[in-house]
Amino acid sequence: MGAIGIFDSGVGGLTVLRSIAERLPGVPMVYLGDTARVPYGAKSRDTVIRYARACAELLLERDISMLVVACNTASAFALDILREELDVPVLGVIEPGARDAVAATRNQCVGVIGTAGTVRSGAYQHIIRQLVPSMHVVAKACPLFVPLAEEGWTEGPVPLAVAGEYLNDFRESGIDTLVLGCTHYPLLRQVIGETMGKDVALVDSADATSRVVAEVVSSMAPSLVSQDADRRLRFLVTDAPEAFAQVGRRFLGHDIGPVEWVDVV
Amino acid sequence: MGAIGIFDSGVGGLTVLRSIAERLPGVPMVYLGDTARVPYGAKSRDTVIRYARACAELLLERDISMLVVACNTASAFALDILREELDVPVLGVIEPGARDAVAATRNQCVGVIGTAGTVRSGAYQHIIRQLVPSMHVVAKACPLFVPLAEEGWTEGPVPLAVAGEYLNDFRESGIDTLVLGCTHYPLLRQVIGETMGKDVALVDSADATSRVVAEVVSSMAPSLVSQDADRRLRFLVTDAPEAFAQVGRRFLGHDIGPVEWVDVV
Numbered sequence: 001m002g003a004i005g006i007f008d009s010g011v012g013g014l015t016v017l018r019s020i021a022e023r024l025p026g027v028p029m030v031y032l033g034d035t036a037r038v039p040y041g042a043k044s045r046d047t048v049i050r051y052a053r054a055c056a057e058l059l060l061e062r063d064i065s066m067l068v069v070a071c072n073t074a075s076a077f078a079l080d081i082l083r084e085e086l087d088v089p090v091l092g093v094i095e096p097g098a099r100d101a102v103a104a105t106r107n108q109c110v111g112v113i114g115t116a117g118t119v120r121s122g123a124y125q126h127i128i129r130q131l132v133p134s135m136h137v138v139a140k141a142c143p144l145f146v147p148l149a150e151e152g153w154t155e156g157p158v159p160l161a162v163a164g165e166y167l168n169d170f171r172e173s174g175i176d177t178l179v180l181g182c183t184h185y186p187l188l189r190q191v192i193g194e195t196m197g198k199d200v201a202l203v204d205s206a207d208a209t210s211r212v213v214a215e216v217v218s219s220m221a222p223s224l225v226s227q228d229a230d231r232r233l234r235f236l237v238t239d240a241p242e243a244f245a246q247v248g249r250r251f252l253g254h255d256i257g258p259v260e261w262v263d264v265v
Numbered sequence: 266m267g268a269i270g271i272f273d274s275g276v277g278g279l280t281v282l283r284s285i286a287e288r289l290p291g292v293p294m295v296y297l298g299d300t301a302r303v304p305y306g307a308k309s310r311d312t313v314i315r316y317a318r319a320c321a322e323l324l325l326e327r328d329i330s331m332l333v334v335a336c337n338t339a340s341a342f343a344l345d346i347l348r349e350e351l352d353v354p355v356l357g358v359i360e361p362g363a364r365d366a367v368a369a370t371r372n373q374c375v376g377v378i379g380t381a382g383t384v385r386s387g388a389y390q391h392i393i394r395q396l397v398p399s400m401h402v403v404a405k406a407c408p409l410f411v412p413l414a415e416e417g418w419t420e421g422p423v424p425l426a427v428a429g430e431y432l433n434d435f436r437e438s439g440i441d442t443l444v445l446g447c448t449h450y451p452l453l454r455q456v457i458g459e460t461m462g463k464d465v466a467l468v469d470s471a472d473a474t475s476r477v478v479a480e481v482v483s484s485m486a487p488s489l490v491s492q493d494a495d496r497r498l499r500f501l502v503t504d505a506p507e508a509f510a511q512v513g514r515r516f517l518g519h520d521i522g523p524v525e526w527v528d529v530v
Binding site (some may be wrong): 035036043147157243265 | 309312426
C-alpha cells in the first residue's frame, strides 16, 4: 500500500503534513510543492484546476493510496473534480475546517479568512451553510498574510499592522470563531489572535484535516504504516528545492532533508 | 513593421509600457503578463528562463519588431539568452537602470532593491561595476513590496512599516542613490522616498528603459508608428484577464480596455 500524497502550491501545506505526522507517527508521506507556479491564491479557477490535476498525476506516479489537497485554493476549486477523476480517496482542507468552525461557534457567527480565490469561490460559506443553514458567515481575503509568513515576519509591528488593516472590520462584526482558511495562516496565529481578541476562537484547517486523514487511514489496511523509516517523508518541488527546504523549515518545525525537483507542465 | 512587444510576470511591467507610451505616443505595443505563473521573483534561474522563452515566443507570433523584457527578474536571468536566440532587438530594464544610477550618484555609493532573484543574480551589481569599477554597491531583496503594490497599499502605516524594516540598514550605509530594481516599486516611490530621506536619489528603471526604447525606435523605420489607433495597445495574459484589468489600472494610470487570454506552457 502506498504513501499519503499531499500537495500544495508551495510550503504552506507543510502545516498539514506536520499535523498528520504528529497524529500518525511513522506513516509514509510524499509531499509535492508546486513552487514553479506558486501562489495559487490570486489565480483563476480554470488555472488552479489545471495545476491541481498536474500535481495529482505526479503524485499518483509515486504510488500513493490517498491524496490530501493541502491547499485551500485548490480544495475550493478542484476537490470535486479530483474526486470524480481519481481512484484514491481525496481529502481537502475546507470541509474539515468548516466542520470545526460549526462545532466551535456559540453565537452562530463565523468569520473566514483566506486567499482571494478561496474567498471568491464561496466554498467555506457554502459548506458551513450546508451544515447549519442559519449560520451567519463573513469572509475576507487577506493576500498579504502569505508573503508575510513566507518572509518569516510572523511577529512585530509589520504583521500586527497588516492584521489590523484586514481584521478591524471583522472585530466589529460579532463573530466568535475565525477560520484560518489558508495553510500559511497558522504561522500568523499569534498575531491574528492578538488582533481578534481572546473571545474569538481560531480554527486551524491543518489540524482539522489531519484528524479526518487519521480517520480515513484507520479505516484502511494497517500496512500503510511504513516499515522503512528512511523513506518515510519524501519532498518534491517543481522549482527551487533549496529555497523550499529553507522556508519550509519554519513551517515544518524541523529540517526537511533532501528535496527532489520534478518537472511539471 | 510590427509593434513593440513587452512582457512581464504580471502587471508590474505596465509601469514600463506607460513610460514608453508617454515618450512615444501612438507607437503600437503588445503587452503580455504571465499571470498564470506570476511572480517570478522567488523562482529559480532555470524556471525564469523557461518562462521568459515562452513569453518571447508568444509575442513573436504577434509580429513584434522589438522585445522589451519589462521584468527585472527575467532581465537578470534571461536577457543574454533571449538576445542570442531572437532575431529582433531585445531590451531589458537592468542596464538602463544601472546607467541612470551611475549618472545620479555623487559619492559612488549606490543601493539596489529588487526581488530575491534579481538581487541574487548580481546583475545590477555586475553592470554598475562594469561601468565604474570603484563603485560601492549594496543590494537588498524586498519581497513584500510586490504584494503590497498589488494590494494597492501604497501609502499609510503598513507600507511605511514594511519599508522601515527593509530599508533602515540602507539609511546607515551612506548610499546617495537607490535603484528601484523591480517594476512594482515605482508605485511605492513616495513611501520609499520618505523612508530613505530627501538626500537619496531614487532611480526608476521604467523611466530609464523607456528612454533606451525611444532611442532604439528612433533608429528604426518610421512606419513603426501605427496608423490604426484602435489597435495601438493590446494586452494579453496567461490567466485571469479581469483581475489583470482591475489591478493593472493602478499601474497604467487609466483603464486598460479588453484583455485577451492566451495559453502558455
